[in-house]
Amino acid sequence: MSGSLGAAAARAAALLVGNDITSTGMPVQTASTHIFGPVPSRRLGRSLGLDLVPLKTCSFDCLYCELGRTPEPSAARRAWVPAAVLERELTAWFSRDSVPPCDFVTLSGSGEPTLNRDLPEIVAAVRRRTSLPLALLTNSSLFSDPEVRRAARLVDVVLPSLDAVTPEIFRRINRPAAGIDILDIIAGLEAFRAEFAGEIWLEILFCAGINDGEAEIDRLAAVVRRLGADRVQLNTVARPGAYAVARPVDGAFLARVRPLFGEHGEIVAPFCGLGVVTGPISDRAAIIVDVLRRRPCTATDLRNITGMPAAELIKLLELLADDGIVVGRSHGGEIFFEATGGGYRVADRSAGTDNL
Ligand code: SF4
Numbered sequence: 307m308s309g310s311l312g313a314a315a316a317r318a319a320a321l322l323v324g325n326d327i328t329s330t331g332m333p334v335q336t337a338s339t340h341i342f343g344p345v346p347s348r349r350l351g352r353s354l355g356l357d358l359v360p361l362k363t364c365s366f367d368c369l370y371c372e373l374g375r376t377p378e379p380s381a382a383r384r385a386w387v388p389a390a391v392l393e394r395e396l397t398a399w400f401s402r403d404s405v406p407p408c409d410f411v412t413l414s415g416s417g418e419p420t421l422n423r424d425l426p427e428i429v430a431a432v433r434r435r436t437s438l439p440l441a442l443l444t445n446s447s448l449f450s451d452p453e454v455r456r457a458a459r460l461v462d463v464v465l466p467s468l469d470a471v472t473p474e475i476f477r478r479i480n481r482p483a484a485g486i487d488i489l490d491i492i493a494g495l496e497a498f499r500a501e502f503a504g505e506i507w508l509e510i511l512f513c514a515g516i517n518d519g520e521a522e523i524d525r526l527a528a529v530v531r532r533l534g535a536d537r538v539q540l541n542t543v544a545r546p547g548a549y550a551v552a553r554p555v556d557g558a559f560l561a562r563v564r565p566l567f568g569e570h571g572e573i574v575a576p577f578c579g580l581g582v583v584t585g586p587i588s589d590r591a592a593i594i595v596d597v598l599r600r601r602p603c604t605a606t607d608l609r610n611i612t613g614m615p616a617a618e619l620i621k622l623l624e625l626l627a628d629d630g631i632v633v634g635r636s637h638g639g640e641i642f643f644e645a646t647g648g649g650y651r652v653a654d655r656s657a658g659t660d661n662l
Pocket of ligand 1: 365368371416417
């Protein structure tokens with residue numbers, strides 16, 4: 307947390323992240339920093355997230371990214387979060403008195419998880435701690451690398467994204483690091499299908515006016531047929547994106563194009579019915595801060611995650627907003643809350659269409 311927080315805000319932040327408070331009124335970081343949730347996922351139910359890279363370490367700078375802009379897109383692979391660190395956090399997390407129910411452990415987080423070179427060791431560490439199914443969310447950018455495909459084969463479900471197949475449209479929507487070629491990605495995904503016996507749930511995210519033209523949809527559908535995904539999940543911009551130009555397509559569009567993606571095509575419905583995560587208030591509050599650091603949420607989302615009464619939740623959000631710890635932004639007629647803490651402020655989404 308920023309040192310500029312007032313004492314009251316520090317106490318509120320400490321309460322919300324379940325940390326201790328020092329005699330100076332500032333919180334002491336005691337919570338795990340790479341495990342978050344479980345968070346509601348429209349695709350995975352209750353997803354316990356593992357953050358494998360620092361915030362916005364990514365090979366893309368997608369127009370629609372909920373985490374803001376990528377300062378320097380890069381395909382460099384490193385042990386960004388070493389397996390030994392994650393294993394310690396997993397051991398602590400799964401040893402707690404009350405472990406909330408989860409449907410998946412998901413390798414994802416604040417950037418592209420396949421950029422973590424320790425992926426095989428991290429998968430092994432998760433398997434040692436839990437029998438929950440393991441999912442990998444990926445932008446597919448490194449699937450031309452056999453080492454990345456070998457690591458991805460270790461999980462149960464791989465959820466790659468493919469938003470465009472025409473190089474120019476790919477560059478416009480995903481804004482990749484230099485040297486990343488969409489044709490290599492498609493070849494990598496084809497190779498992976500031949501190698502992987504688990505489930506592949508391919509996501510296509512449509513942005514109005516960017517990748518929703520008839521010709522691109524036809525080309526996408528042709529490529530997707532070759533990829534043999536078990537599910538083809540059609541999505542659109544549901545939350546504030548990194549660039550103001552990222553706008554959603556409407557439901558009628560998704561319904562019209564869905565049949566083009568064959569019997570496995572499905573529209574990803576808005577999440578509902580998570581149920582209530584039980585546990586002490588500090589646990590539920592810790593989840594709020596974790597979630598808002600990683601994705602914008604409405605008050606309804608946060609109620610679904612925490613089970614907190616609306617009045618109590620709104621009061622906490624107001625307090626945090628007053629102290630600059632969270633901000634609310636309007637998107638699609640709803641208010642989404644985002645965290646501003648940890649020295650990081652979500653990129654200004656009100657900016658125009660520079661460099662697009
Ligand atoms: S949406 Fe995913 S792939 Fe795109 S910039 Fe954000 S983290 Fe990277």
